[in-house]
Amino acid sequence: xxxxxxxESSTEVAxxxxxxLAGRRDELAAAGVEGLRGVRLGEEPxxxxxxxxxxxxxxAAAGVEQALGTILPREPNRVTGDEHDAALWLGPDEWxxxxxxxxxxxxxxxxxxxxxxSPGSVVDVxxxxxxxxxxGPTSREVLEKVCSLDLHPRAFRSGQCAQTLVGRAQxxxxxxxxxxxxxxxxxxxxxxxxxxxLLDAMAEFTHR
Amino acid sequence: MLQIRCPWCGDREETExxxxxxxxxxxxxxxxxxxxxxxxxxxxxxxxxxxxxxERWVHTAGCRRWFTTVRDTATNQMRAELPSARKPVM
Numbered sequence: 115x116x117x118x119x120x121x122e123s124s125t126e127v128a129x130x131x132x133x134x135l136a137g138r139r140d141e142l143a144a145a146g147v148e149g150l151r152g153v154r155l156g157e158e159p160x161x162x163x164x165x166x167x168x169x170x171x172x173x174a175a176a177g178v179e180q181a182l183g184t185i186l187p188r189e190p191n192r193v194t195g196d197e198h199d200a201a202l203w204l205g206p207d208e209w210x211x212x213x214x215x216x217x218x219x220x221x222x223x224x225x226x227x228x229x230x231x232s233p234g235s236v237v238d239v240x241x242x243x244x245x246x247x248x249x250g251p252t253s254r255e256v257l258e259k260v261c262s263l264d265l266h267p268r269a270f271r272s273g274q275c276a277q278t279l280v281g282r283a284q285x286x287x288x289x290x291x292x293x294x295x296x297x298x299x300x301x302x303x304x305x306x307x308x309x310x311x312l313l314d315a316m317a318e319f320t321h322r
Numbered sequence: 323m324l325q326i327r328c329p330w331c332g333d334r335e336e337t338e339x340x341x342x343x344x345x346x347x348x349x350x351x352x353x354x355x356x357x358x359x360x361x362x363x364x365x366x367x368x369x370x371x372x373x374x375x376x377e378r379w380v381h382t383a384g385c386r387r388w389f390t391t392v393r394d395t396a397t398n399q400m401r402a403e404l405p406s407a408r409k410p411v412m
Contacts, residue, residue, distance in 0.1 A: 190330045190385070205385045206330060262335045276331065277384045279338055284383045 128216075133159030134244045134305035145313050146250070147320045153250035155312055157305075158297065162218035164211040165204075165239045166225060174232030181228035182211065182221065191276050197290040197297070202275045210239075210286065243286070244305050248312060249295035252319045257296060259315045261287070281311040324398060328381045329389050342378030344368045345390040345403075372396050376403055 135142065135157040146154030168175045170188055179186055185194045187203045194201050202210040211221055218238045225236040248257060254265050261280045264270060275288040285308065286299040300308045324336040350356055350364055369375065375395050380388045393400045 190332075205387060208385075278334065279383050 131160065133157060134302040135159070135246075135309055138306075138309060142309065142313075145316060145320060148250075151252050151319055153248065153252045153256055153316050153319050155309070155316065156247050157309075158245040158247050160215040161240065161245050161299075162211075162213040162215060162221065163238075163240045163243065163299070164213075164218055164221045164225065165237045166201075166209045166211055166234070167207055167236075168229060168232065168234035169207055172232060174229045174234060177228035177230075178225050181224040184211065191274055193273050193275050193288060200288075202286065202288060204277065204286075207234075242301065243299040244302055246298040246300065246305070246308060246312065247290075247295065248298065249291065249293055251293065253296060254294050256312065256315045256319065257287075260311055263287070265289075280308060283308050283311075324400070326379060326391070326400060327402070328384060328387070329402070330387055331381060331384045334381065334384060338381060338383035339379050340382045342380055342388065345376040345378050 136159065139157065142155050142157065146152070146156075148154075166178065166186075168178055168186075170186070175186060182201075184199060184201045186201050186209050187194045190203055190206075192203050197212075198214060200212045202212065204210050211225075213221060218240045222236050222238050229236065257280070258265055261278060263276055263278055270276070270289060272289050272292045272294070275286060277284070277286050279285070280287065280298060280300075283300055283304040285304075286297075288297040288299065289295070290297050298308060298312075325333050326336055326339050327333050328339075347364070347368070350361075353361065356364065372395055374392050376390055376392050378388055378390055380386065390403045391400050392403050
């Protein structure tokens with residue numbers, strides 16, 4: 115079967131998309147509190163995510179970096195760029211390029227052209243995960259209840275990421291701000307579970 | 323719970339890992355030349371020492387990379403494998 119995709123139909127599809135936590139937006143927003151001991155939870159749906167595998171010392175890696183305008187971090191669990199355009203370390207030869215919605219096709223195209231025939235892969239994995247954003251002065255305390263990593267600033271700072279377990283769910287945890295603010299990128303089927311887990315962990319700070 | 327040191331990600335909890343059994347069990351160079359007994363030993367028979375044991379682990383919930391580590395089966399103390407430690411089994 116041949117699937118023909120035109121720009122027109124892909125725009126229509128974009129209008130029909132529904133993120134895993136779309137039905138819980140108001141619930142998540144209502145659960146947050148502001149202030150010195152505040153914490154907020156929300157979904158950041160449809161981020162563009164591209165999984166990139168390329169040998170780190172190869173000319174292809176340098177070419178991809180030039181094409182994307184992003185340095186691929188060589189140090190484990192680091193992020194280069196900001197929360198709008200970033201490359202996350204996933205493995206010694208594997209990265210996750212994250213950008214706003216709608217950018218995945220362009221990133222894939224640019225990276226594939228730059229890699230040419232070199233060994234590696236570029237795959238659009240935007241539909242693989244949705245993103246929960248946990249932010250606020252007590253967000254680290256909330257996260258520490260459900261994650262075994264040391265999240266103290268001496269060990270985990272803004273611009274670092276980690277693939278780990280939060281509760282029983284596998285997430286890409288990424289600290290995007292010093293407030294602190296975290297992004298938790300989680301598979302769609304685990305999103306409800308993770309939201310419930312975080313809402314429960316937040317309850318003692320939000321008095322609900 | 324054990325804390326296991328992933329060579330890439332650092333110390334993580336045991337639940338993030340899966341066990342891969344004894345390390346350095348190499349695929350026989352000429353499998354057709356083995357008799358049934360030797361092939362069975364290659365497939366199923368592993369060392370079971372009390373003491374240091376080189377093992378394969380994979381950081382499933384993290385970077386998904388395989389690595390070899392040395393665990394003392396009596397104390398569960400783990401250490402990185404020395405580069406010189408590797409020896410062929412068959």
